[in-house]
Amino acid sequence: xxxxxxxxxxxxxxxxxxxxxxxxxxxxxxxxxxxxxxxxxxxxxxxxxxxxxxxxxxxxxxxxxxxxxxxxxxxxxxxxxxxxxxxxxxxxxxxxxxxxxxxxxxxxxxxxxxxxxxxxxxxxxxxxxxxxxxxxxxxxxxxxxxxxxxxxxxxxxxxxxxxxxxxxxxxxxxxxxxxxxxxxxxxxxxxxxxxxxxxxxxxxxxxxxxxxxxxxxxxxxxxxxxxxxxxxxxxxxxxxxxxxxxxxxxxxxxxxxxxxxxxxxxxxxxxxxxxxxxxxxxxxxxxxxxxxxxxx
Amino acid sequence: xxxxxxxxxxxxxxxxxxxxxxxxxxxxxxxxxxxxxxxxxxxxxxxxxxxxxxxxxxxxxxxxxxxxxxxxxxxxxxxxxxxxxxxxxxxxxxxxxxxxxxxxxxxxxxxxxxxxxxxxxxxxxxxxxxxxxxxxxxxxxxxxxxxxxxxxxxxxxxxxxxxxxxxxxxxxxxxxxxxxxxxxxxxxxxxxxxxxxxxxxxxxxxxxxxxxxxxxxxxxxxxxxxxxxxxxxxxxxxxxxxxxxxxxxxxxxxxxxxxxxxxxxxxxxxxxxxxxxxxxxxxxxxxxxxxxxxxxxxxxxxxxxxxxxxxxxxxxxx
Numbered sequence: 001x002x003x004x005x006x007x008x009x010x011x012x013x014x015x016x017x018x019x020x021x022x023x024x025x026x027x028x029x030x031x032x033x034x035x036x037x038x039x040x041x042x043x044x045x046x047x048x049x050x051x052x053x054x055x056x057x058x059x060x061x062x063x064x065x066x067x068x069x070x071x072x073x074x075x076x077x078x079x080x081x082x083x084x085x086x087x088x089x090x091x092x093x094x095x096x097x098x099x100x101x102x103x104x105x106x107x108x109x110x111x112x113x114x115x116x117x118x119x120x121x122x123x124x125x126x127x128x129x130x131x132x133x134x135x136x137x138x139x140x141x142x143x144x145x146x147x148x149x150x151x152x153x154x155x156x157x158x159x160x161x162x163x164x165x166x167x168x169x170x171x172x173x174x175x176x177x178x179x180x181x182x183x184x185x186x187x188x189x190x191x192x193x194x195x196x197x198x199x200x201x202x203x204x205x206x207x208x209x210x211x212x213x214x215x216x217x218x219x220x221x222x223x224x225x226x227x228x229x230x231x232x233x234x235x236x237x238x239x240x241x242x243x244x245x246x247x248x249x250x251x252x253x254x255x256x257x258x259x260x261x262x263x264x265x266x267x268x269x270x271x272x273x274x275x276x277x278x279x280x281x282x283x284x285x286x287x288x289x290x291x292x293x294x295x296x
Numbered sequence: 297x298x299x300x301x302x303x304x305x306x307x308x309x310x311x312x313x314x315x316x317x318x319x320x321x322x323x324x325x326x327x328x329x330x331x332x333x334x335x336x337x338x339x340x341x342x343x344x345x346x347x348x349x350x351x352x353x354x355x356x357x358x359x360x361x362x363x364x365x366x367x368x369x370x371x372x373x374x375x376x377x378x379x380x381x382x383x384x385x386x387x388x389x390x391x392x393x394x395x396x397x398x399x400x401x402x403x404x405x406x407x408x409x410x411x412x413x414x415x416x417x418x419x420x421x422x423x424x425x426x427x428x429x430x431x432x433x434x435x436x437x438x439x440x441x442x443x444x445x446x447x448x449x450x451x452x453x454x455x456x457x458x459x460x461x462x463x464x465x466x467x468x469x470x471x472x473x474x475x476x477x478x479x480x481x482x483x484x485x486x487x488x489x490x491x492x493x494x495x496x497x498x499x500x501x502x503x504x505x506x507x508x509x510x511x512x513x514x515x516x517x518x519x520x521x522x523x524x525x526x527x528x529x530x531x532x533x534x535x536x537x538x539x540x541x542x543x544x545x546x547x548x549x550x551x552x553x554x555x556x557x558x559x560x561x562x563x564x565x566x567x568x569x570x571x572x573x574x575x576x577x578x579x580x581x582x583x584x585x586x587x588x589x590x591x592x593x594x595x596x597x598x599x600x601x602x603x604x605x606x607x608x609x610x611x612x613x614x
Contacts, residue, residue, distance in 0.1 A: 012516075013413075023407075027426050049451075097330050097334065100330075104327060107320070109328070113331060116338065120343075124591065126345065126584065128351075128574040128575075129345035129349050129587075133341070133348060182324070210434070211433075214549045237436060237440025237443070263440075270434070270437070274432050278429070290492070
């Protein structure tokens with residue numbers, strides 16, 4: 001399309017590009033601030049106020065050394081990894097099975113099962129009744145509370161269902177002719193054809209689980225050994241209690257200065273993996289959001 | 297081979313017409329087997345809590361259980377409605393949502409429209425990628441940064457002191473700033489990501505329409521208002537309905553991280569109230585009642601907005 005260049009057009013373009021640059025800048029500043037602070041001299045960092053544009057004093061990795069020697073943070077990291085991998089693997093598997101079931105045309109329970117699942121999207125018991133069910137199952141303060149209750153949800157199941165439904169029936173029919181059972185059809189024939197849908201579910205699960213803190217905070221109040229990283233971060237950043245985490249490091253004189261530095265280092269260590277990975281997975285998030293919007 | 301195919305075809309035909317349960321059970325044995333764990337999961341983690349809502353009508357005592365506790369009718373609800381905080385909590389819930397509906401919702405659409413006017417593809421892609429980024433940062437970190445920036449000598453406090461000459465305070469200790477802090481941090485985190493849905497709706501608009509309009513002499517602004525905006529209206533309405541439906545449930549975990557007792561007067565909302573009364577003070581019956589009230593209002597809002605949108609804009613999600 002050929003564009004006419006009028007003065008108002010030029011002005012609009014300048015403003016529009018200017019605004020976009022400004023907005024991108026606003027999005028990046030806090031992240032930049034954290035990364036630069038994490039490399040700064042802790043004493044200067046304590047004294048500074050405002051955005052840290054470049055590392056204060058000599059660049060130091062002292063904070064990171066403390067982080068990687070710290071038992072709490074390593075525990076948190078290990079737990080987060082466990083919960084993320086488990087939920088991405090087992091949760092996606094269950095979601096795929098559920099999605100497969102509600103996409104079978106020749107299955108009598110297809111419609112009732114779908115309604116049964118969809119209803120959970122419309123109405124939920126809420127926080128307290130759910131808490132009581134989980135407590136009566138003896139899951140409070142157990143590792144399993146992070147690994148069972150969040151495995152499936154109606155939203156991802158619908159996403160997988162529509163993926164199965166988009167595939168042509170002929171794949172399934174020819175597989176049936178060759179004598180394949182439902183498991184073989186699902187896992188060996190159909191699933192490889194819808195890698196993209198599965199990837200969407202895996203990506204969302206990974207990010208949500210990595211960043212999740214709320215369930216752990218109510219279901220794992222007493223056992224620090226099972227805490228995900230986000231809870232340790234909450235203790236440092238929100239409750240401003242670095243002592244609990246830094247006790248076994250050098251608790252005395254240096255801790256006053258380093259605690260501030262360690263905060264930033266923990267944020268970097270806890271956030272950067274996702275931030276670095278997501279541009280490569282971006283298209284899956286876009287697909288997911290679009291599917292979600294269409295489906296409601 | 298042919299026989300087998302015929303039998304399979306017969307089965308499919310039969311299934312559509314309705315075959316007997318016993319036959320279906322035999323044919324789809326594996327499917328029935330796989331259904332069991334799925335159904336169990338939803339029964340335990342979604343439906344059991346729904347039945348657990350019974351305690352909203354009880355003077356629930358953990359030691360006596362659901363079966364042994366006394367029914368008290370609507371006492372828990374009445375306690376909530378007549379409680380000293382009821383109006384404050386309700387006002388805060390609606391104010392925080394109304395601000396988001398009136399400001400961040402349209403801003404997201406405007407951002408998508410503006411981004412659509414960028415012709416340099418590389419530049420557009422980069423801005424998009426950067427603008428999605430905050431969404432992937434965890435709430436804990438976001439709130440940690442908000443707390444740091446709003447502290448007495450924080451970046452945002454400095455900015456406001458210098459520009460508007462406000463009194464230097466910790467912004468999160470002063471009730472009058474909370475709604476705005478919450479709103480702007482929401483916008484910062486969600487604007488780019490929220491625009492994805494509109495950007496993909498815009499990209500589906502046919503190019504021919506724009507070309508025809510351009511030939512007729514419509515400028516870019518006119519094309520945006522008369523072609524792009526009407527084309528994405530169904531998406532806008534859908535998102536609006538969803539937003540109304542989620543009004544009662546969204547944002548609680550962020551407020552839990554940000555608020556403190558000195559700003560309860562503007563920051564306490566229904567979901568934080570439920571969390572404090574239920575999990576911390578262990579008033580299970582009362583909090584379940586408040587939670588049920590919340591769900592009912594939320595579901596009604598969803599249904600009302602859905603009906604309205606079907607009547608007014610001919611789009612609906614349910």
